[in-house]
Amino acid sequence: MDRSSDRGSQNEVPQFAVVGQVNEGKSSVLATLVEEGDQSKIRVSETPGETARCQSIGLEINGRKVLEFIDTPGFQRARQALAWMKGHHEKAGDTRALVESVEAFVEEFRGTRDFEDETRLLEPVLGGAGLVYVVDGSKPVRPHHLAEMEILRWTGRPRMAILNNKGGESGGFEAEWKKHLGESFNLTREFNAHRARFRERIRLLQHLLEIEEGHRAVIEETIRLLEREWEQRRNDAADVIVGLLEECLTQQACRNVSGDLDHRRDKREQLVEELSEQYRQEIRKIEQRQHRRLLDIFHHKQAVGEVEGQSADVMGDLFAREVWQVLGLSRGQLVMTGVVSGAAVGLMGDLAIGGLSGGIPTLIGGAVGGGFALWKGKALAEIAVSNPLSPSGKTKLGGVRLCAGPPKNPNFPWVLLDRVLFYYEHLITRAHGRRDAFVIDLSELEGGEGKGHRGYSSRFSSSRRKKLGKWLSALQPGKQSPLAEDESQAWQEIALILKSLEDDV
Ligand SMILES: Nc1nc2c(ncn2[C@@H]2O[C@H](COP(=O)(O)OP(=O)(O)OP(=O)(O)O)[C@@H](O)[C@H]2O)c(=O)[nH]1
Numbered sequence: 001m002d003r004s005s006d007r008g009s010q011n012e013v014p015q016f017a018v019v020g021q022v023n024e025g026k027s028s029v030l031a032t033l034v035e036e037g038d039q040s041k042i043r044v045s046e047t048p049g050e051t052a053r054c055q056s057i058g059l060e061i062n063g064r065k066v067l068e069f070i071d072t073p074g075f076q077r078a079r080q081a082l083a084w085m086k087g088h089h090e091k092a093g094d095t096r097a098l099v100e101s102v103e104a105f106v107e108e109f110r111g112t113r114d115f116e117d118e119t120r121l122l123e124p125v126l127g128g129a130g131l132v133y134v135v136d137g138s139k140p141v142r143p144h145h146l147a148e149m150e151i152l153r154w155t156g157r158p159r160m161a162i163l164n165n166k167g168g169e170s171g172g173f174e175a176e177w178k179k180h181l182g183e184s185f186n187l188t189r190e191f192n193a194h195r196a197r198f199r200e201r202i203r204l205l206q207h208l209l210e211i212e213e214g215h216r217a218v219i220e221e222t223i224r225l226l227e228r229e230w231e232q233r234r235n236d237a238a239d240v241i242v243g244l245l246e247e248c249l250t251q252q253a254c255r256n257v258s259g260d261l262d263h264r265r266d267k268r269e270q271l272v273e274e275l276s277e278q279y280r281q282e283i284r285k286i287e288q289r290q291h292r293r294l295l296d297i298f299h300h301k302q303a304v305g306e307v308e309g310q311s312a313d314v315m316g317d318l319f320a321r322e323v324w325q326v327l328g329l330s331r332g333q334l335v336m337t338g339v340v341s342g343a344a345v346g347l348m349g350d351l352a353i354g355g356l357s358g359g360i361p362t363l364i365g366g367a368v369g370g371g372f373a374l375w376k377g378k379a380l381a382e383i384a385v386s387n388p389l390s391p392s393g394k395t396k397l398g399g400v401r402l403c404a405g406p407p408k409n410p411n412f413p414w415v416l417l418d419r420v421l422f423y424y425e426h427l428i429t430r431a432h433g434r435r436d437a438f439v440i441d442l443s444e445l446e447g448g449e450g451k452g453h454r455g456y457s458s459r460f461s462s463s464r465r466k467k468l469g470k471w472l473s474a475l476q477p478g479k480q481s482p483l484a485e486d487e488s489q490a491w492q493e494i495a496l497i498l499k500s501l502e503d504d505v
């Protein structure tokens, strides 16, 4: 067994064993650190003893393993194990190195049932891995913890301790823990398996560097690569968001119908409702598909359950009235931004001249009442149904071509943008060690003081709203694509927004 501390030439991947008392959150800490949300790859469970064997988990960047962690079974009988080691050490006349008693212990009990977990977890440590000791700082220090710390100290390996506060904000035992850990570990740091984010992951890797000087070059390179890869993810996410808005704002659901429709009001209404629903379904699908791409970018594919091959809905319905009440811009902001989309072009024009002036020839569905009153209550997300082919509304065969979409409410692009930003923020703040369902509850926004719009867009600076607005206004069904310059400026704004969300959290 090679246990030399300078183990590993430059080519070798640094190895760290994650150890600790059973059920303290070792596997969860590791899953968060290496971003592994797949339960079949790293098992996390409330049942103690879930990790029964050592398992090697690589931290991979661009398909290359840069660090190796070993998830280990938890200590179950640390006090008895330490007693055996102490006895062995005394028998040897106290002159041998402490680690020799740890080695003798593993030799003695390997393959037996007496100290199955202890021998398994100590093997990689004696094999040369650095040590990451995980404790739950929300619970008090117990005698078996002291025995674990003592055994780990005896191994002589570089070691750091992690306080994973399972109980939430502050368990009140951190000070006590730090005192004890300070005596046996080179370094003690807090890292929460359920709340740690990108920056904290990077910081933890930097700490590994402090205890494993021998691997400085590899770890520094790893941190650089991770930083670069994170930036790439943000850029990819900006692409997805631009794509989502472009696709949704230019989408319509169309159908050719017979020409006598003008005389059949009930049939017309039914058709308008069918087309509107078809349009809503298509938009929901686009939104879900693009959200899913974000899940992939942030390695969270496993966080969303599948229902018959479709990802389960994590955000509630896009067209729900409540969503439109809290997301998007206020009336005043909309007017100032001058953003109009699709059918709202006409309505906004009417608003500008103080009310509806003879209606809009292309609109045949729903009431076309006065201005913003249209977008209250149920009608908040009402879909415009239009005939884009000819002013007369006739197709060549004497039929009529009806198209549904987008919603009349000019807040549509901003609602879409706010939703995807919420999604993004939840994604980047979700730790991979969590195994509960990924749910975003927009009703959280409904609480608090006062009413009104509480999404991100209503808090943008007016110059940001204008830049985005210019691009969004050009995105309309059947219209030419926006100017490349406007699109590129919008992309940059979105990338900046994403960056600021990372800094805020
Ligand atoms: N709330 C909360 N729960 C946590 C945290 N870390 C771990 N848990 C929970 O604690 C339980 C045990 O977590 P594991 O990661 O499986 O612990 P382990 O130390 O690997 O357990 P064994 O492999 O059985 O020794 C699971 O139910 C986790 O979801 C945390 O930071 N916060």
Ligand SMILES: [Mg+2]
Binding pocket: 026, 027, 028, 043, 044, 050, 051, 071, 072
């Ligand atoms: Mg485990």
